Amino acid sequence: xxxxxxxxxxxxxxxxxxxxxxxxxxxxxxxxxxxxxxxxxxxxxxxxxxxxxxxxxxxxxxxxxxxxxxxxxxxxxxxxxxxxxxxxxxxxxxxxxxxxxxxxxxxxxxxxxxxxxxxxxxxxxxxxxxxxxxxxxxxxxxxxxxxxxxxxxxxxxxxxxxxxxxxxxxxxxxxxxxxxxxxxxxxxxxxxxxxxxxxxxxxxxxxxxxxxxxxxxxxxxxxxxxxxxxxxxxxxxxxxxxxxxxxxxxxxxxxxxxxxxxxxxxxxxxxxxxxxxxxxxxxxxxxxxxxxxxxxxxxxxxxxxxxxxxxxxxxxxxxxxxxxxxxxxxxxxxxxxxxxxxxxxxxxxxxxxxxxxxxxxxxxxxxxxxxxxxxxxxxxxxxxxxxxxxxxxxxxxxxxxxxxxxxxxxxxxxxxxxxxxxxxxxxxxxxxxxxxxxxxxxxxxxxxxxxxxxxxxxxxxxxxxxxxxxxxxxxxxxxxxxxxxxxxxxxxxxxxxxxxxxxxxxxxxxxxxxxxxxxxxxxxxxxxxxxxxxxxxxxxxxxxxxxxxxxxxxxxxxxxxxxxxxxxxxxxxxxxxxxxxxxxxxxxxxxxxxxxxxxxxxxxxxxxxxxxxxxxxxxxxxxxxxxxxxxxxxxxxxxxxxxxxxxxxxxxxxxxxxxxxxxxxxxxxxxxxxxxxxxxxxxxxxxxxxxxxxxxxxxxxxx
Amino acid sequence: xxxxxxxxxxxxxxxxxxxxxxxxxxxxxxxxxxxxxxxxxxxxxxxxxxxxxxxxxxxxxxxxxxxxxxxxxxxxxxxxxxxxxxxxxxxxxxxxxxxxxxxxxxxxxxxxxxxxxxxxxxxxxxxxxxxxxxxxxxxxxxxxxxxxxxxxxxxxxxxxxxxxxxxxxxxxxxxxxxxxxxxxxxxxxxxxxxxxxxxxxxxxxxxxxxxxxxxxxxxxxxxxxxxxxxxxxxxxxxxxxxxxxxxxxxxxxxxxxxx
Numbered sequence: 001x002x003x004x005x006x007x008x009x010x011x012x013x014x015x016x017x018x019x020x021x022x023x024x025x026x027x028x029x030x031x032x033x034x035x036x037x038x039x040x041x042x043x044x045x046x047x048x049x050x051x052x053x054x055x056x057x058x059x060x061x062x063x064x065x066x067x068x069x070x071x072x073x074x075x076x077x078x079x080x081x082x083x084x085x086x087x088x089x090x091x092x093x094x095x096x097x098x099x100x101x102x103x104x105x106x107x108x109x110x111x112x113x114x115x116x117x118x119x120x121x122x123x124x125x126x127x128x129x130x131x132x133x134x135x136x137x138x139x140x141x142x143x144x145x146x147x148x149x150x151x152x153x154x155x156x157x158x159x160x161x162x163x164x165x166x167x168x169x170x171x172x173x174x175x176x177x178x179x180x181x182x183x184x185x186x187x188x189x190x191x192x193x194x195x196x197x198x199x200x201x202x203x204x205x206x207x208x209x210x211x212x213x214x215x216x217x218x219x220x221x222x223x224x225x226x227x228x229x230x231x232x233x234x235x236x237x238x239x240x241x242x243x244x245x246x247x248x249x250x251x252x253x254x255x256x257x258x259x260x261x262x263x264x265x266x267x268x269x270x271x272x273x274x275x276x277x278x279x280x281x282x283x284x285x286x287x288x289x290x291x292x293x294x295x296x297x298x299x300x301x302x303x304x305x306x307x308x309x310x311x312x313x314x315x316x317x318x319x320x321x322x323x324x325x326x327x328x329x330x331x332x333x334x335x336x337x338x339x340x341x342x343x344x345x346x347x348x349x350x351x352x353x354x355x356x357x358x359x360x361x362x363x364x365x366x367x368x369x370x371x372x373x374x375x376x377x378x379x380x381x382x383x384x385x386x387x388x389x390x391x392x393x394x395x396x397x398x399x400x401x402x403x404x405x406x407x408x409x410x411x412x413x414x415x416x417x418x419x420x421x422x423x424x425x426x427x428x429x430x431x432x433x434x435x436x437x438x439x440x441x442x443x444x445x446x447x448x449x450x451x452x453x454x455x456x457x458x459x460x461x462x463x464x465x466x467x468x469x470x471x472x473x474x475x476x477x478x479x480x481x482x483x484x485x486x487x488x489x490x491x492x493x494x495x496x497x498x499x500x501x502x503x504x505x506x507x508x509x510x511x512x513x514x515x516x517x518x519x520x521x522x523x524x525x526x527x528x529x530x531x532x533x534x535x536x537x538x539x540x541x542x543x544x545x546x547x548x549x550x551x552x553x554x555x556x557x558x559x560x561x562x563x564x565x566x567x568x569x570x571x572x573x574x575x576x577x578x579x580x581x582x583x584x585x586x587x588x589x590x591x592x593x594x595x596x597x598x599x600x601x602x603x604x605x606x607x608x609x610x611x612x613x614x615x616x617x618x619x620x621x622x623x624x625x626x627x628x629x630x631x632x633x634x635x636x637x638x639x640x641x642x643x644x645x646x647x648x649x650x651x652x653x654x655x656x657x658x659x660x661x662x663x664x665x666x667x668x669x670x671x672x673x674x675x676x677x678x679x680x681x682x683x684x685x686x687x688x689x690x691x692x693x694x695x696x697x698x699x700x701x702x703x
Numbered sequence: 704x705x706x707x708x709x710x711x712x713x714x715x716x717x718x719x720x721x722x723x724x725x726x727x728x729x730x731x732x733x734x735x736x737x738x739x740x741x742x743x744x745x746x747x748x749x750x751x752x753x754x755x756x757x758x759x760x761x762x763x764x765x766x767x768x769x770x771x772x773x774x775x776x777x778x779x780x781x782x783x784x785x786x787x788x789x790x791x792x793x794x795x796x797x798x799x800x801x802x803x804x805x806x807x808x809x810x811x812x813x814x815x816x817x818x819x820x821x822x823x824x825x826x827x828x829x830x831x832x833x834x835x836x837x838x839x840x841x842x843x844x845x846x847x848x849x850x851x852x853x854x855x856x857x858x859x860x861x862x863x864x865x866x867x868x869x870x871x872x873x874x875x876x877x878x879x880x881x882x883x884x885x886x887x888x889x890x891x892x893x894x895x896x897x898x899x900x901x902x903x904x905x906x907x908x909x910x911x912x913x914x915x916x917x918x919x920x921x922x923x924x925x926x927x928x929x930x931x932x933x934x935x936x937x938x939x940x941x942x943x944x945x946x947x948x949x950x951x952x953x954x955x956x957x958x959x960x961x962x
Contacts, residue, residue, distance in 0.1 A: 168835075168868065623798060623802060624802060624834055645950055647771075647926070647948075647950070647951060648722075648725050648903070649725045649726070649729060649770060649771075649774055649793070650725055650728055650729070651771065651926050651927050651946070651948050651951060651954075652903050652905060652926060653925075653926055654903070672902075672903070673903070674902075677870070679722055679723040679725075679867070679870060680723070680831075680867040680870060681723065681725055681726075681806075682774065682793075682795045682804045684771055684773065684951060686950050686951060688950045693950055696771060696772075696773060696951055696952065698773055698795055698796075698798045698804065700795075700798060700802060700804055700834060702834050702835060703867055703868070703869050703870060
């Protein structure tokens with residue numbers, strides 16, 4: 001199943017309108033209360049509105065287009081329902097023809113169906129700034145070995161030196177640091193690794209490349225699934241660039257898993273699950289960076305998108321880091337207690353505008369929308385109607401959803417004229433607080449709007465670490481000459497950095513990290529303005545909370561490398577406890593900075609000693625090795641002595657080290673008892689104590 | 704004596720903490736494995752090319768081993784009076800993403816008998832297949848003395864090219880002595896060995912009791928205790944051995960020999 005998506009021009013508009021009318025008539029019996037307003041609009045709004053909404057999806061076969069959705073299932077629902085993919089908790093992702101969505105809603109074991117909406121990629125000095133080198137060269141030291149860093153983004157230029165490795169020390173980086181690369185946008189169904197597709201619903205679409213495929217691509221110097229946007233490569237470079245690129249990222253020793261996403265919420269969830277399954281298959285802790293987001297949800301962690309993401313963080317060693325969003329200077333939010341008639345002014349900036357207003361029961365409101373020319377549409381609670389005006393086609397859904405305490409007013413404008421204001425009036429039947437957002441800042445703004453509560457989803461999810469951006473650089477030398485970024489102050493919060501709190505009042509962002517202007521890897525397939533491209537051709541500068549998030553993701557990888565069993569909560573608490581506060585940050589916590597500026601070495605210093613293990617536990621950070629091997633260990637509480645022993649395949653002792661009971665890592669420089677280098681080959685490593693021994697690990701020495 | 708120490712010292716400079724040719728050592732049959740290196744001094748086992756001329760008959764032997772529960776070994780060997788060859792596959796399985804350990808190795812040797820003395824040479828070939836496909840080889844020299852006691856000496860890798868580009872395959876030296884005698888109704892063998900003196904020096908003691916169609920064996924060294932045995936007839940033998948290690952899981956090895 002091809003899931004390549006992207007807006008396409010609408011052809012034969014009249015024919016499509018007719019087909020949609022026929023489909024809508026046949027689906028009139030569907031269970032509308034189970035559908036979210038966006039799906040109801042697809043089914044019941046005027047055909048112009050339907051076409052506008054469909055234009056966000058790829059070219060579709062009318063009259064029955066395929067729509068990506070989230071489906072909430074009753075516990076009794078079978079996992080083999082057709083079309084379902086990744087299932088997390090009670091929710092599942094799916095891509096279904098519109099007619100099947102209506103049929104699915106008829107089932108008693110299907111509780112709700114939500115449309116999956118698009119998300120957007122959010123766009124030297126910064127790595128030392130966050131204290132990463134203190135952990136690279138400290139004691140214990142780490143560069144992120146043994147941890148999987150996942151990126152669900154626009155892809156990666158695997159040919160870039162930053163993501164390659166020179167295994168045989170011949171000066172040619174022939175290896176790839178990327179273990180798996182899933183291109184969701186690729187047509188057809190390709191190879192999938194054994195961990196994916198083994199459970200019902202794991203979406204088999206696109207193409208997965210294993211490390212050997214990537215290394216073959218490196219050898220051929222041809223990479224068909226590259227990053228044409230450049231965003232994913234830049235983001236991955238900040239978190240994980242290796243030294244070969246000349247500008248190491250925060251965790252240059254981490255392994256990488258990439259999902260080139262289709263930038264739809266359901267695809268992002270599938271991608272996250274893929275990275276987590278890959279890490280589980282490898283037996284490694286994992287951090288996934290999400291430098292993307294949107295404003296289609298209620299901003300309180302309860303949308304299917306944010307709920308599924310939170311539910312995936314269900315065990316220690318799994319962390320998701322999300323960008324806060326770049327709407328800190330955009331008036332895309334309006335909100336307040338509605339006790340009297342209240343009017344907000346929506347000023348479109350594009351022909352298509354989607355706005356959502358959220359409130360809690362028992363609040364109920366009459367909605368009146370007035371076009372720039374004075375045409376008016378009035379809706380009572382429970383109504384959904386459209387109106388064709390001289391300024392565009394309006395659709396408003398004020399239906400009540402019995403399945404949820406949280407209610408939504410859905411408004412869409414098609415063919416609106418940029419700059420001509422629409423008035424949206426809320427009149428309370430039962431008063432309550434209402435918060436509304438435009439789905440994207442590119443659609444327009446509210447004249448009475450503000451920039452609070454502009455954390456992009458999934459940054460409002462409960463088990464996600466959300467990162468705002470501050471400024472660490474305002475000048476650089478580009479291919480077009482010296483550049484200076486106006487309007488930015490070094491060490492101050494970046495003006496675009498989205499602000500919290502969440503709609504339910506939780507603190508977000510959690511902390512801030514460098515996000516303007518950041519030098520990182522440049523994809524050679526991406527079109528880059530010479531003002532942003534550095535003279536070396538391998539790097540470029542970008543700004544955004546997209547750049548801040550990978551600083552934190554890389555830092556999480558460093559912490560997990562030192563202690564793989566940490567939970568997301570423990571890592572967040574450490575990052576917040578170690579955060580730097582200065583005059584720019586002001587009193588903390590606050591809704592602009594969270595707890596302050598990222599300081600990963602300080603975060604590590606604040607962490608308490610690990611809880612005692614029940615049995616001796618040993619893990620290996622990196623395999624194969626060529627110069628040294630780093631092991632992490634954990635000892636039971638009542639151990640009186642412990643040794644790490646390395647044996648060859650004949651069982652002969654090659655190396656031993658008495659372990660510090662308070663320590664966590666030990667390094668073997670691949671030297672034998674005579675102080676000389678051991679031969680390449682396979683070795684067995686075991687942690688031996690007076691309370692038993694660990695399972696032997698297989699260590700490959702390969703030079 | 705001083706000359707010998709100087710020679711050993713020079714070899715020691717070339718030595719390594721562990722040797723390249725471990726996969727070749729894993730090719731040993733269950734009978735030889737149980738003796739933990741003392742087999743170097745036994746004429747009917749093909750470990751020492753110097754002992755090949757003293758072999759009583761031809762042997763075709765296949766061996767399987769699960770070594771410490773993590774490595775599997777398959778080997779096949781053919782030996783006759785004055786000649787021996789074997790091939791082995793060592794497979795460490797899937798260790799990580801696209802990380803496997805798999806090595807092929809082979810050995811062919813020939814020997815001449817000069818009275819009580821035997822002198823032989825062998826060529827060993829090592830072909831790591833994963834994680835990298837490489838090729839290397841070495842030439843060894845073996846001495847054997849069938850006196851009141853058997854003495855075997857094996858000088859390994861006198862000429863070599865390592866499969867690993869940045870590593871050598873340095874010389875090594877092993878020696879063993881064994882006594883075999885009639886103990887009234889059954890025969891017994893005891894021996895001592897000093898292996899890999901230039902890399903990871905190790906000693907071993909081993910013994911066997913042969914009751915005709917059944918033989919029991921015991922081997923001991925600092926990091927292993929081997930218990931094995933065999934049932935045999937005039938044309939076949941089934942050998943097995945279990946190896947106990949102080950820190951690693953149990954190993955077993957089984958061989959079937961036609962002769």
